[in-house]
Amino acid sequence: MDSLQLIVSGLANGCVYGLIALGFVLIYKATEQVNFAQGDMMMLGAFTALGLANDSHLGLPFWVACIGAVVIVAAVGWLLERTVLRRVFGQSQLAVVILTIALGFVLRFVAGTIWGHDPLTLESPIAGVNVRLGGLVLGLDEIAVVLVTLLLTAALFAFFRRTKLGVAMQASSQNQLAAYYMGIPVKRIHGFTWALAGATAAVAGILFASKGSIDPNTGLLGIKAFAAAVIGGFGSLPGALAGGLVVGLIEPFAARYVASGYSQVAPYALMLVVLILRPHGILSQVHGKKV
Amino acid sequence: MRVQLKTSYHHDIRLFPDARRALRFAGLVALAIALPFGLDDFLIGEATNVLIWAIAGMGLMVLTGHAGQPSLGHAAFLAAGCYVNAILMERFGLPFLASFTLAGIVTGLAGVLIAIPALRLHGIYLAIATLALSVLTEDIIVLAEPWTGGVVGLVAPTITIAGVEVDRYGSPDRFYWLCLAVALLVTLGYRNVLRASLGRAFVAVRDSEVSAQAMGVNLARTKAAAFGLSCMVTGWAGALMGHFFFTFNHEVFTIVISIQLLLMIVIGGLGSIQGAWYGAIVVGIVPQAINVARDWVTGAFGGGGLAIPGIEAGIFGLILVFFILFEPLGIHGRIMKWRVWFDLFPLCRRDMFRRQKSYLRTERMR
Numbered sequence: 001m002d003s004l005q006l007i008v009s010g011l012a013n014g015c016v017y018g019l020i021a022l023g024f025v026l027i028y029k030a031t032e033q034v035n036f037a038q039g040d041m042m043m044l045g046a047f048t049a050l051g052l053a054n055d056s057h058l059g060l061p062f063w064v065a066c067i068g069a070v071v072i073v074a075a076v077g078w079l080l081e082r083t084v085l086r087r088v089f090g091q092s093q094l095a096v097v098i099l100t101i102a103l104g105f106v107l108r109f110v111a112g113t114i115w116g117h118d119p120l121t122l123e124s125p126i127a128g129v130n131v132r133l134g135g136l137v138l139g140l141d142e143i144a145v146v147l148v149t150l151l152l153t154a155a156l157f158a159f160f161r162r163t164k165l166g167v168a169m170q171a172s173s174q175n176q177l178a179a180y181y182m183g184i185p186v187k188r189i190h191g192f193t194w195a196l197a198g199a200t201a202a203v204a205g206i207l208f209a210s211k212g213s214i215d216p217n218t219g220l221l222g223i224k225a226f227a228a229a230v231i232g233g234f235g236s237l238p239g240a241l242a243g244g245l246v247v248g249l250i251e252p253f254a255a256r257y258v259a260s261g262y263s264q265v266a267p268y269a270l271m272l273v274v275l276i277l278r279p280h281g282i283l284s285q286v287h288g289k290k291v
Numbered sequence: 292m293r294v295q296l297k298t299s300y301h302h303d304i305r306l307f308p309d310a311r312r313a314l315r316f317a318g319l320v321a322l323a324i325a326l327p328f329g330l331d332d333f334l335i336g337e338a339t340n341v342l343i344w345a346i347a348g349m350g351l352m353v354l355t356g357h358a359g360q361p362s363l364g365h366a367a368f369l370a371a372g373c374y375v376n377a378i379l380m381e382r383f384g385l386p387f388l389a390s391f392t393l394a395g396i397v398t399g400l401a402g403v404l405i406a407i408p409a410l411r412l413h414g415i416y417l418a419i420a421t422l423a424l425s426v427l428t429e430d431i432i433v434l435a436e437p438w439t440g441g442v443v444g445l446v447a448p449t450i451t452i453a454g455v456e457v458d459r460y461g462s463p464d465r466f467y468w469l470c471l472a473v474a475l476l477v478t479l480g481y482r483n484v485l486r487a488s489l490g491r492a493f494v495a496v497r498d499s500e501v502s503a504q505a506m507g508v509n510l511a512r513t514k515a516a517a518f519g520l521s522c523m524v525t526g527w528a529g530a531l532m533g534h535f536f537f538t539f540n541h542e543v544f545t546i547v548i549s550i551q552l553l554l555m556i557v558i559g560g561l562g563s564i565q566g567a568w569y570g571a572i573v574v575g576i577v578p579q580a581i582n583v584a585r586d587w588v589t590g591a592f593g594g595g596g597l598a599i600p601g602i603e604a605g606i607f608g609l610i611l612v613f614f615i616l617f618e619p620l621g622i623h624g625r626i627m628k629w630r631v632w633f634d635l636f637p638l639c640r641r642d643m644f645r646r647q648k649s650y651l652r653t654e655r656m657r
Contacts, residue, residue, distance in 0.1 A: 084612060084616065093414050093415050094355075094361050094414070097415065097418055098553065098557050099612060101550055102607075102608040102615070103608065104608070105604045105605060105607060105608030105611075106605055108604065108605070109605025109606075113605075220546075223426060226422065230416070234416075262434075265430045265431070265434075268423040268426050268427050269427065271419075271423050272420060272423055272427075275412060275416060276411065
């Protein structure tokens with residue numbers, strides 16, 4: 001029973017990691033850029049929802065605040081692409097990495113200035129409610145996290161497989177020049193991708209905030225999500241989610257069965273092992289490299 | 292307009308291209324040596340900080356700027372150097388010069404060990420793997436408590452060189468000169484590596500691994516050498532940093548330090564020794580400039596408690612965004628452009644440094 005409880009809470013954590021990782025992978029798949037600020041966008045989503053929903057701030061109804069946060073962070077993502085990242089279009093990956101790290105610093109600073117550096121809690125209707133399933137006591141928030149993540153992943157998967165826009169995104173990822181020749185508006189697609197990643201980050205942020213308190217450094221969680229994305233393979237949406245779940249599950253178990261200090265170490269150690277054995281992730285798509 | 296006349300192939304790899312630069316270097320060194328006489332203790336400490344960051348920056352610059360291997364985990368090697376140096380002095384009673392040298396060598400060997408798995412990783416994956424390394428270091432320091440003191444940390448022992456005590460607080464000027472000596476030696480060594488075939492192999496690997504291999508560069512050995520040299524220098528910087536902070540624990544060498552180090556050399560200018568120095572100066576000046584600006588604002592508009600936490604990181608991030616967007620070559624690149632403009636005076640054209648557009652092709656193929 002104990003380990004079942006661990007599994008559920010691990011799954012809930014893992015879903016949040018998976019959603020952030022999903023954002024990385026979305027951007028990486030469509031634009032070949034790696035967004036180190038994804039964790040900070042998650043943090044921004046959480047804080048926007050908090051700012052809209054909490055009584056001490058705007059006090060809007062919870063669901064309105066959620067939608068508002070998703071829209072706002074999506075807009076932020078789109079704006080970032082439009083104003084900043086489009087200018088480094090076609091430059092080396094390292095430039096983008098450094099740029100997004102710097103953007104993460106700026107986002108953290110902005111959030112800290114608006115909402116302060118003390119931990120805050122989102123007042124959500126699903127927090128603190130327990131559900132009994134057999135002998136198992138589950139938090140409603142944990143169940144909601146898992147469900148929302150499943151839904152979102154399915155929707156994204158269908159989007160990339162079935163819709164014209166999704167296929168265009170895949171095409172622009174594989175070869176930007178060829179995509180241009182085929183009449184795909186590559187730049188507009190990049191903007192859209194960033195908006196989508198922002199929306200995903202906002203959802204992850206709301207889910208994370210409904211499980212505990214947040215502060216501007218919450219964005220550093222993105223590093224753990226990175227481990228998730230790498231374990232799952234950087235170019236694969238289901239892989240990102242699977243990686244997130246693996247990281248989420250390994251943490252409580254390492255803490256329980258090895259020693260408490262190891263729960264922090266385990267995900268990264270696993271990631272290093274994966275990187276060394278399969279440098280492109282478990283579900284990788286790399287088959288060779290051309291000059 | 293100035294024309295450099297080259298009469299021999301050796302002119303291309305001379306330590307200083309012409310007498311003017313040698314003189315300028317000598318002048319800078321003289322100025323740096325004389326600096327403590329004109330500053331108070333606090334400012335000497337800040338100058339020492341800049342020197343230590345410059346050493347660490349040069350360490351990372353070898354790897355990222357010249358060999359093209361991005362690392363987001365150099366705080367791990369700073370920590371390694373710092374702890375090895377302190378443990379060797381404390382537990383084994385080695386004199387500073389011996390423990391300091393050993394700290395660099397041990398860290399360098401650790402770097403070579405890390406390079407073996409890292410050889411399979413490229414670009415972004417390498418950055419992420421080193422990032423993980425940096426995160427792991429914090430926890431490893433806590434877990435290795437018997438040696439590292441865990442959460443409590445260690446106290447850096449007093450340095451004695453040939454009977455002269457060098458202490459960060461007791462004699463900041465001597466500590467400054469110690470750091471300056473190390474920084475100068477590292478700079479000269481770095482410049483000499485770049486002149487040798489190893490340095491040019493680094494640049495070849497950075498520009499194209501496949502072409503470098505075709506030219507007979509041993510990729511594995513070159514990358515391992517880059518990691519080893521880089522980590523050795525970073526380890527030295529870490530050892531000095533330990534003495535600079537006096538007490539240190541796992542919270543000193545965080546992931547933020549790693550990132551700041553990378554951002555620093557990008558601001559300074561990737562691929563140049565000067566870049567590491569410019570970056571270090573920026574890192575040293577920004578907090579002071581913010582302090583001055585804060586005092587000025589509170590002085591002008593009243594309102595005492597205008598302390599905005601996190602403003603340093605925010606401003607640092609903004610500076611960096613502007614550099615990546617408008618001057619990807621960093622401060623050194625900007626200075627080079629001005630110099631070219633003066634050297635070619637009437638002939639310089641606006642589009643001389645225009646960046647070429649390129650299109651990315653994915654590495655993921657089906």
